[in-house]
Amino acid sequence: MSIDPRAHYAASHEYARPEGDMLVIGISDHAQAELGDIVFVELPQEGKAIGKGQTFGTVESVKAASDLYMPVGGKVTAVNTALQADPALVNREPYEGGWMIKILPSDKKELDQLLDAKSYGATIGEE
Amino acid sequence: MIFQEAPTNTTALHDWHLAHGAKMAPFAGYDMPISYPTGAIEEHAITRRSVGLFDIDHMGQVEVSGPGADAFVSKLVSAKVTDMQPPMARYSLLLDEAGLVIDDLFVYRLPHSWWIVVNASNRQTDLDWFRSHAGADVTITDRSDDTYMIAVQGPKAIELLDRLAKPEVSRLERFTWGNISMGGVPILFGRTGYTGEDGGELFFPADKAEFVWTRLLDQGTQLGIETKPIGLAARDSLRFEAGMPLHGHEISPKINALEACFKWACDFDKDFIGKAALQAIAEKGLSRKLVGVEVFGGVQREGYEIVDSTGTTVGHCVAGMFCPTVKKYAANAFVRTDLAKVGTPLKVIIRGQAKDAVVVKRPLYIPAYRR
Numbered sequence A: 001m002s003i004d005p006r007a008h009y010a011a012s013h014e015y016a017r018p019e020g021d022m023l024v025i026g027i028s029d030h031a032q033a034e035l036g037d038i039v040f041v042e043l044p045q046e047g048k049a050i051g052k053g054q055t056f057g058t059v060e061s062v063k064a065a066s067d068l069y070m071p072v073g074g075k076v077t078a079v080n081t082a083l084q085a086d087p088a089l090v091n092r093e094p095y096e097g098g099w100m101i102k103i104l105p106s107d108k109k110e111l112d113q114l115l116d117a118k119s120y121g122a123t124i125g126e127e
Numbered sequence B: 001m002i003f004q005e006a007p008t009n010t011t012a013l014h015d016w017h018l019a020h021g022a023k024m025a026p027f028a029g030y031d032m033p034i035s036y037p038t039g040a041i042e043e044h045a046i047t048r049r050s051v052g053l054f055d056i057d058h059m060g061q062v063e064v065s066g067p068g069a070d071a072f073v074s075k076l077v078s079a080k081v082t083d084m085q086p087p088m089a090r091y092s093l094l095l096d097e098a099g100l101v102i103d104d105l106f107v108y109r110l111p112h113s114w115w116i117v118v119n120a121s122n123r124q125t126d127l128d129w130f131r132s133h134a135g136a137d138v139t140i141t142d143r144s145d146d147t148y149m150i151a152v153q154g155p156k157a158i159e160l161l162d163r164l165a166k167p168e169v170s171r172l173e174r175f176t177w178g179n180i181s182m183g184g185v186p187i188l189f190g191r192t193g194y195t196g197e198d199g200g201e202l203f204f205p206a207d208k209a210e211f212v213w214t215r216l217l218d219q220g221t222q223l224g225i226e227t228k229p230i231g232l233a234a235r236d237s238l239r240f241e242a243g244m245p246l247h248g249h250e251i252s253p254k255i256n257a258l259e260a261c262f263k264w265a266c267d268f269d270k271d272f273i274g275k276a277a278l279q280a281i282a283e284k285g286l287s288r289k290l291v292g293v294e295v296f297g298g299v300q301r302e303g304y305e306i307v308d309s310t311g312t313t314v315g316h317c318v319a320g321m322f323c324p325t326v327k328k329y330a331a332n333a334f335v336r337t338d339l340a341k342v343g344t345p346l347k348v349i350i351r352g353q354a355k356d357a358v359v360v361k362r363p364l365y366i367p368a369y370r371r
Helices: A029-035 A108-113 A117-123 B014-019 B040-049 B069-076 B120-133 B157-164 B206-222 B232-241 B275-284
Strands: A014-019 A022-027 A038-042 A055-061 A065-069 A074-079 A101-105 B023-027 B030-035 B051-055 B060-065 B089-095 B101-109 B114-118 B139-142 B147-153 B177-182 B185-190 B199-205 B227-229 B288-295 B305-307 B313-323 B328-336 B345-350 B353-360
Touching: A022 A074, A038 B313, A101 A108, B014 B030, B014 B206, B030 B040, B030 B232, B040 B051, B040 B227, B040 B232, B051 B206, B051 B232, B060 B069, B060 B120, B069 B114, B069 B120, B101 B120, B101 B185, B114 B120, B120 B139, B147 B157, B147 B206, B157 B177, B157 B199, B157 B206, B185 B206, B199 B206, B206 B227, B232 B313, B288 B313, B288 B345, B313 B345, B328 B353
Parallel strands: B051 B227
Antiparallel strands: A014 A022, A022 A101, A038 A055, A055 A065, A074 A101, B023 B030, B051 B147, B060 B114, B060 B139, B089 B101, B101 B114, B147 B199, B177 B185, B185 B199, B288 B328, B288 B353, B305 B313, B305 B345, B313 B328, B345 B353
8 A cells, every 4th residue: 555655644545635725625546446446436626624534525436325524624715627528536546636625724723633644554454 | 135144154265355454344134345445436447358257156056957947047037048058158037927027037048958057146036036947857956055156257358268267268158068177176167247248157066166266366467367356335336337237136036027128038929927917017018117227426326316306206216326438427227117217307416416417328338249
């Protein structure tokens, strides 16, 4: 499983990766592998403010729907519309083309409450 | 799919599945492969373009024999069977007195008996039902434990089997069976299946499971015929696209044969259990009917509500998924009969939001052998 060293991770497997003032949000490689083939991704509207730990969308795999939780609270500034036509991008490149939303964090310090790449790797059994 | 708790059973290929990285989950009391590292969507595609192998040993087999067997089977199942001669095989329903569906079956006419394939979760229910309706001139034998069952499905399945088994299976018509031999293993081959593709289902001695399975896989690859193991997730999407029912979803003891659109599997020219009830239901008119629904904006799962334009609940979904071949999000649902016409606009409630949907023609994928 690959772990993006630049990203921070929630225990529920979402990542937040700083990009200028923004954070790019998605799910980890480990999460996509556990879910299996992803067939639909539901994401919020641009401009929506969502708090840390709140649901920002849903990812549907072949067998089940799973909620997506904000690793950091903030306002949605961009939504990856490519996932509408090709949700399997999340499987193929979870950290690149399979990103989900970009947010302007309301409190950047929330990032420190997340796991860094090394600690996240340890929680999923990868050293 | 019905995911029951605490599986107690495993098939003889269980270790093989684990060794090959399968994701396992309980299904009908068995710990079964849901998908392999190939992935459910690709497994679906492989079965549509080449050959998929399915471990379906959780299915049960019951042999019915004795001087009273013909009359018993004819009364027991909904389909016409009195015209069946070896090597015929036919789909049928098992109904209760109310016309509700206990199970669906595949009935094989053997030279001196009947071979009935039942769903895994219903094996004991069906056996109890058979035995409680059988007279002294009928013998009912559960053959599930000593019989292994594998499905070989796909446009190149017949070619693969012709290369590996004797005599050739290509000589057999759809819905017939023949005795073949592969590497010395005697196999009863039925040219049937549950995917919408050509191919067959193999019955053979249970201790030969790994031999037959690995021989098909290895030889297929050596012959240049892409052959892969396929899990239950793809099996579900394959059968769904092809319009085949899954027990506990499109059919169940709470659903009658007519509302599930199975009049074609009922022979009203003979006597069978449930016939009178179905005739009364037909006379009164159906209150609901099984339809296909295409959904826009999400995956409609089992249990989701369907509403009309005023927001009134008019039905519910019994199965739904992304269909990899036709590339649609679709569901099977029971809806009020007046809303069952193809083209009827409906709304589906997905996580509290009403999403657009429309009634579509079933099946979404016309089985290869019907084209």
